[in-house]
Amino acid sequence: QVHLVESGGGSVQSGGSLRLSCVASGGRVYGNYCMGWFRQAPGKEREGVATINSNGRATYADSVRGRFTISQEGRNTLYLQMNSLKPEDTAIYYCAAEIFLPRYGGTCEKDPSRDDFAYYGQGTQVTVSS
Numbered sequence: 001q002v003h004l005v006e007s008g009g010g011s012v013q014s015g016g017s018l019r020l021s022c023v024a025s026g027g028r029v030y031g032n033y034c035m036g037w038f039r040q041a042p043g044k045e046r047e048g049v050a051t052i053n054s055n056g057r058a059t060y061a062d063s064v065r066g067r068f069t070i071s072q073e074g075r076n077t078l079y080l081q082m083n084s085l086k087p088e089d090t091a092i093y094y095c096a097a098e099i100f101l102p103r104y105g106g107t108c109e110k111d112p113s114r115d116d117f118a119y120y121g122q123g124t125q126v127t128v129s130s
Contacts, residue, residue, distance in 0.1 A: 002027045002119040004095045009124030017083045018126060022095030024076040024119075031099035034108030035078040036117060037070060039091035039126075046094070048112025050080065054100055061112045064089075085128045092123040 008020040024033050036051030050060045050070035058070050069081040078095055096117035100106040110117070 002033075002097055002099065004097055004119060004121030006093065006095045006121045006124040009093060009126045011127040011129065012085055014085060014087055014128055014130050016085050016128070017081070018085065020080040020082070020093055020095075020124060020126075022078040022097075022121060024078070024095075024097050027099045028101065031101050032108075033072075033076050033078075033097045034100055034110055034117075035072060035098075036096045036110055036112065037078070037080045038094045038096055038112070038115060038120070039089075040094070040123075041088075041091040044091075046115060048115060049093070051096075051110040051112050052078070053110055054102070054106075054108040059111050082126070085126075087128050087130045089126060090128050091126060093126050094123045095121040 003025045006022045037049040040046040052072050067084045071079045098118045100108040
């Protein structure tokens, strides 16, 4: 079982910045984490924000490209740098992860358009006021 803990959410004015963090624990000893960020605004379905593949390639939703930057540090820590925040970015942000086994040739190909990770965190609230 993989456990994900997000942090860094808060309230900010339009145009401001926030940095979200996520730490993953558990899972297989020889596994690596393929990770991403999703969000859910009030009254809306959860949507993908950004993902990182096993080859390090980052993919972004059109709504955040150029403003948000996803990065992974080491095996199990994920960040989301959010700049030029807008009121429509207000949502609960969820960290997502899936384990792959590179020593056995495993890879992980993810895209924010597909909400198909194996594990999700509890979320952290981001509120952007105008």
